[in-house]
Amino acid sequence: MSKIYNVGIIGGGVSGVVIALELAKYGVDNILFEQEKSVVNGPPFCHLHAGGNLYPDISDEECKTLMKQSIDMARLFPQSIDERPTFISVPTSEKYEVNKIEKRLKMLVEYYTKLIKEDSSNEILGAPKDYYKKYTKDDLIVLAEQPTVKHPNSPDEWMSNTVKLIDHKKLKTPVYLVQEYGWNLFRLGAQAQLALNKTEKCNLKTNTNVTNIKDVRNKNLDYNWEITTKDTVYKVKYLVNSCGFKTGKLDNFLHLNAKRLIEFKAAYVSKWQPISGLIPELIFHGERGTPNGMVQLTPYCEDYYQIHGMTEHITLFKNGLIQSKSNEPQPEFNDAINQKLDHGWKKDEIETRTENAIKLVTKFVPTFKSATTGGIPFYGAQQIHGDNPNLRVGEVSFPYKTYARSEIIKASSALTVANKITHKIQEEKIIPLIPKSLNRNSLLDSVSKHEIDKLASELAIQRGYPEALSRLVIERK
Ligand SMILES: Cc1cc2nc3c(=O)[nH]c(=O)nc-3n(C[C@H](O)[C@H](O)[C@H](O)COP(=O)(O)OP(=O)(O)OC[C@H]3O[C@@H](n4cnc5c(N)ncnc54)[C@H](O)[C@@H]3O)c2cc1C
Structure with missing residues (x-):
């Protein structure tokens, strides 16, 4: 048998x-x-959402769950965690109020402290008091004068390397450096x-x-x-x-039968000129699906950078988010998306979308205009239960x-x-x-x-x- x-x-x-x-x-x-x-x-995945700071619209409860679950996973797979911080900013063009960010960060510090009290092995994001650091306009002006550090060791060194590359006049202040790390799939x-x-x-x-x-x-x-x-x-x-x-x-x-959504998305691999010092992941918030959608620049080794841009011409796709029908539990993508999922991408589409992505980053990081396509995109479809x-x-x-x-x-x-x-x-x-x-x-x-x-x-x-x-x-x- x-x-x-x-x-x-x-x-x-x-x-x-x-x-x-x-x-x-x-x-x-x-x-x-x-x-x-x-x-x-x-x-794919590249970001350990240890606090949900990439999502200004989610509830405090969801942020806490993301933090707890991220810590649990980082404890299982420590060799996949890239301990570089994340720079969080809101462009002046956006409605989102920057002071809401700090309110949430304070709540997360409290929650992180509680998790560590329950189990000291939960301290994988550094000390709670260092979970985030706030930088005002004056702080940025001072840090811009500091020397670039090849391998930064403190939040100020990370921020000093960053401020010299970004056009901070386009951003509301304060900006933040948060201990949300990279995650290598x-x-x-x-x-x-x-x-x-x-x-x-x-x-x-x-x-x-x-x-x-x-x-x-x-x-x-x-x-x-x-x-x-x-x-x-x-x-x-x-x-x-x-x-x-x-x-x-x-x-x-x-x-x-069950209600569900599925969504096809992509992130682009680019290669930039060597820069003098490491930078954190850079987040420039923006309204999803509009031409000003969020920009996420993720650093990798050897001058490779991955780009998400939450616009329809970069990470999101026309008809990329679809819902199951009342009698069909499995939603079906259109032919263009299925073609990518089953057979990969056409070269010209890789070039066009990667160029769009580079251009979007250039809005905030002017010298990024010299970046070029560095490989095939990371892409795939994910599921969301319900509607x-x-x-x-x-x-x-x-x-x-x-x-x-x-x-x-x-x-x-x-x-x-x-x-x-x-x-x-x-x-x-x-x-x-x-x-x-x-x-x-x-x-x-x-x-x-x-x-x-x-x-x-x-x-x-x-x-x-x-x-x-x-x-x-x-x-x-
Ligand atoms: C562009 C993009 C960026 C993302 N970034 C992040 C991020 O930074 N951080 C994060 O936490 N999450 C991120 N996500 C979400 C993350 O990728 C998903 O949550 C996660 O991969 C889902 O894992 P899963 O195991 O449920 O599904 P999957 O990884 O899809 O695994 C399902 C597996 O089932 C297999 N399979 C399906 N049908 C069959 C069958 N009939 N027989 C045998 N095998 C089958 C498939 O081959 C597949 O390997 C991102 C998603 C996308 C699209």
Whole structure:
């Protein structure tokens, strides 16, 4: 008789791998299906949203959740965290009141202090008193006269390097430097894949597309679901759908309906002239979807910079955000977007959109006009459950007994979802009660920096990106 797995997980993005690793940590056998060659190969991520400071419109509660979840993920995958700060500013052209930023930052400092009191290992963003620093117009004028520092060590050094490059007359003051860090997807993918390969508790099936699911819960068998791939049918007691923007396809097999949005977006890789000192990630806020949409310039190694511009000609796309219909749980993109998702980008479109992105950055960083296209874009589609496009914290739902559906919006929600699923599997008596929950994951801890460096670099090259993008700007010990 073929093996019966406790848990079958479909989709090896950040959500699926964290679920598989958490179950394996507790000795729960599982099988993970990923249609691509390697895991964490879906939509990109580059920013650890440890406080939600890129989203002026979300609630304080969402900001706190993003901070807590980001800390949890950074503790699991420390080698993927790039400890450079983020510069936050509001252009004079924008309505948003700059003093609202500080009110929220103060609330976040209080919350971060509480998290550290609960568990001192939560202190991964530095000391709470250093979580942010405010800079007035006068401060900026003074810092502009300071020498540039190649490897900045203090907020003032980071800010001094920044102020010499930006046109700060176009910005409201004060501006802020916040300890929201970079997040390297190649390094997270490498650590996850290496850890999964080390455990016999997870059967990782890459290059394996799931083509159907059969519900056999009422047949009085020792298992509840049959998972069909090209050449095999697998039996599992508990089913997890972590298919990302294709979550609705599995719902379709199970005759389930649910409201969801999916959104296609892209960020562009550029190469700039060498500058004298490192800079933080630069954020210039702006109204999403308008020609003044938010600009985000993310530094990588070897003078590579990634650009998001929240306008329809850069990161967003016409008909890029679509909703499921009443009788179809899986929304379908138009042909132009499907073409990119399935076959990649045409060269001229890469050039045009990257040039648009560079031009937008030039508004605030004049010398950035010398930047050129540095590679293929990072792109993909993400899912949002329900119908609120401004939601930033995704979750898990349990529409049937022994079926969980993960629909995270930010990569940081992955561990929260994994914990909820682990809890539910015990509650539904698929596995005995776990006597003691563990914060650390020994499988992930057993992967060395050297192993991560090597595989992350191979993954970047395999996926067509410059190898430098697999490294951290701030090298970790
Ligand atoms: C441009 C852009 C920038 C972003 N930036 C950030 C950021 O800075 N920070 C952040 O936290 N988040 C960011 N996000 C969001 C983040 O990318 C997603 O939240 C996250 O990747 C979702 O992970 P997931 O595991 O749920 O889904 P996915 O990563 O989409 O994983 C789903 C997996 O399922 C597989 N799959 C689907 N169907 C099948 C099948 N039938 N059989 C086998 N395998 C299947 C797919 O191949 C895929 O690998 C960004 C998203 C975009 C689009």
